[in-house]
Amino acid sequence: MTSDGAYRASRITKSFAGVGVLHGVDFVVRPGTIHGLFGHNGAGKSTLLKILAGAQPQDDGALSIAGRAITLASPRDALEQGIACVYQELRLISNLTVAENLFLGRELRRNGLKDGNGMAAYTQSLLDGYGLRTAASARVGTLSHPEKQMVEVIANLDRKARFLFLDEPTTALDGGQAASLLAAIRRIALERQIGVVLVSHKLDEVLGVCDEATVLSGGRVILHAEREKLKKETIVDAIVGDAHHAGPARLSRAPADGKTFLEVRGLVGRRLSGVTLAAKTGEVLGVYGLVGSGRTRFLRSLFGTEPVTGGEILIDGKRYEPRSARDALAAGIALLTEERKRDGFIPLMSAYENVVLSTLKRYRMNGLIDHAAAARSARHTLARIGTRGRLDAPIKSLSGGNQQKVLFGRIIEQDARLILLDEPTKGVDIGAKQDIYEIIRSLADEGRCVVVVSSEEEELLEIADRVTVFHHGRCEYAPVPVSDVTLAALRQAAWAAPA
Template sequence: MTTEATAPGLLVDSISKSYGPTRALSDVSLLIRPGQVTALIGHNGAGKSTLLRSLSGAEVPDTGNIRIDGVALQLAVPRDASDAGIACVYQELSLVDQLTVAQNLFLGHETVNGGLLSRRQMNKTADELCAEYGIAARAGDLISSLPVAQRQMVEVVRAINQNAKYILLDEPTTALEQEQVDHLLGIVRRLSADQGIGVLLVDHKLDEVFAVADHIVGLSGGRVVLDGSAAEVDRAAVIEAIVGDHAAAAASVEDIVGDGVGETSLDSVETVSEAVRAREFGRPVLEASGIAGNNLFGIDLTVHAGEILGIYGLVGSGRTRFLRTVYGAFPLGEGELRLLGEPFRPTSPRQAIKAGVAFLSEERKADGFVPQMTSIENVVLPVLGKYIRGGILRWRALKGSAEDVLSQVSIRGDVSAPITSLSGGNQQKALFARATLQAPLLLLLDEPTKGVDIGAKREIYGIIRALADEKNVAVIVVSSEEEELTELADSIAVFRGGACDGVVYPRSSVSAAQLRELAWAETADRV
């Protein structure tokens, strides 16, 4: 007799995972069936990434186990998952830019003939795979020369080429245009139906979920709150599962559907007009109107001097792309930006910095600081030009200014040592010191407390509030933590599918659950 524990497929059997006091997964169970697409949905921080890392061998659950066809697996490292036939395609692609398409496709699984690499055979197979899956590239092309959509497909095809039985896709359509999305989803359907591969698709876009999924599993608060056939559960049930108060216990499809789906708590949410914000704060610092291009589809937004404006939205909703567009890191397509009432169209970060815009990246280790430099040297980088007289850098004055702003943010550690010697929270505070030294009009913060402990988070909140209240800086904060925005921001706007309608909610009138409902419900309305 076949039970769930022995059923064909990749079974997650009652796994739990905690990071210190934070419970990321609680008794999670689900079955990824061969030849089917299982969609995994949930709001930011619901536990989706932790589940993927557990399945891919990057994390080891505290309790529970993972089985394939009834056989328990020991997934201590990613190689264990690969050997078991599990491949994970993360949103941050793992391809090596300096290698060719063929080299990436066969990386770790090279074809060997007589003890020598069979480059000709690998190139031939790579060309065949590119043709079969619609990748507009040749085996010898460098991965760095391919657009994002093509790199995404190479990553998927690499998993196929390594004979994966189960493929985990983490938000694979985030950076793709609609035509590219349709192509990728077609490949996903083909893999499951024709080749019998079990697919776990993490996706926030409900139209994509219902277009391709056979089964839908919803997570909220680290627990399974929805588990049912895509043919039996409707969009309203999905929204209710994700944004409702189901985190305390799992719920069946019948429970959710019969629990008042369609009712909404959004009727009580207040908005605040531009006129009221203008009276409460200073003059508008940044005004965005109709910003489009680079997967943005119409951003209307205003932030005032002394105001902390929070931006909430699902992963891929355009939050980071918008900040990087304002900072000049991404090109501005359509629409208009105005800075202090004057047209503003930055073509580079240098130009934005000169105009009074400071930016703290979500990925501080990737593009936030120079690892080999000290904290002092990192802090002074954007303002070197202000300390040059007659072609000579006034280092003593510059160093004094850096030490002054570093002392204001209470760095714990040696600021004269490489910045990597500091803890994550102190690294982030050093970057806030750099922003302070720039004396910006506008400060753009992308997940400013990501990867820092609770104590450092509180200190960072104080720094942000001081910049707004005492320095009259206009601050835009992107955060995936609803509670962070409802505590820190003066007002909150919601991004949905690359768009923002300019509607702003005072933090006092919107709860964490209502923010999730705003993001998800409007996403559903667009399909």
């Protein structure tokens, strides 16, 4: 083996429940360079990243640093080998200072007491050394997102990380912020001889700092290119790859009645720049796009939890101005969020209690809630959609699929007319996915207007009637029938659209 100091993954394989995810992947990270890792959703990027960062073991293959074989049983093992990962969800604690976060779990002591002044002084010198204009005493919650990311990067480097993996580092940043962050990472990589891996969907932003790039598709390396041969068009062609077929079989159903129910004209908001589209009653409108394209912000803007600063929204022909979730609920709009455990349900409440959270006033008599009536309604609704498990126990005890069904039960209980679904099958097994597809179709068949955001192209082509694509906060083209769309067309629209 070579001893050039590189971190090498050789012939890495990984399967889940007998389904292959990685098939003999080779990957190299060299000190002082930035390696871009690209691929469509489900290509195997996240799995490879977790293996390289010690969060998941490979089934076969080998890892080595400078020619020396290593075994990683945990992220702690990886950090001891000089390998660190900064994920999209930062692990900083908002109500602690920058210094307290930097020394979390390894606090300095003086005469048996925590040395706050010593930690603050060391942290400030470290921040200054990296050119970050942030006070060590500042609460992390007061920092901008780029500052938080740099704090986590610096914290990992201070723990002697020699290889740094960054998962979608520019997702929540605007163009100027992203450029500044990437320039800082480039400088750190060169000055300190850190090997950096950037996992990103934003080719326009990250290609300028990459020394080499690898593209995964179907768990295999399908392209590797050095800096002089890095072109956006070549990478997009590789990502689109063999997705040229018409997609999976669609669920059989009658066409929508054609009545426009939701109309959005030039919607402007936080990182939304003029969204225009329309959705009909009785149909499922699929929304596709890469991470950070504005899909989730669009749904949250319709639901009143993200500010709308321009444009117009019409619901059933009437002007709608969302200012809060209360406004949305009053207008007959329901939202199923992407992170059910964070903002979807109350963990210690039962499934029955979670179902009726937004409709409790329906069961109020003389100022008191008729809990028996509410429970009967919830029981009927959950039985209708085949929810299983101890539904009178805390919802956190249910499987992911049944938790998601409970949230669909809440939508049914609410009798919403416009249903917004953000990654509705995230974290559920294959069997539950099919059940959820049937629930979504039945909601549309009842004459409701359903808008589904999904990162899975095949899922959208299976359940949607029409589909549109978001890119950089815009709709790249008007919704078109899924019968006219291929996987290749979806990926092309998402990856290749101009910035």
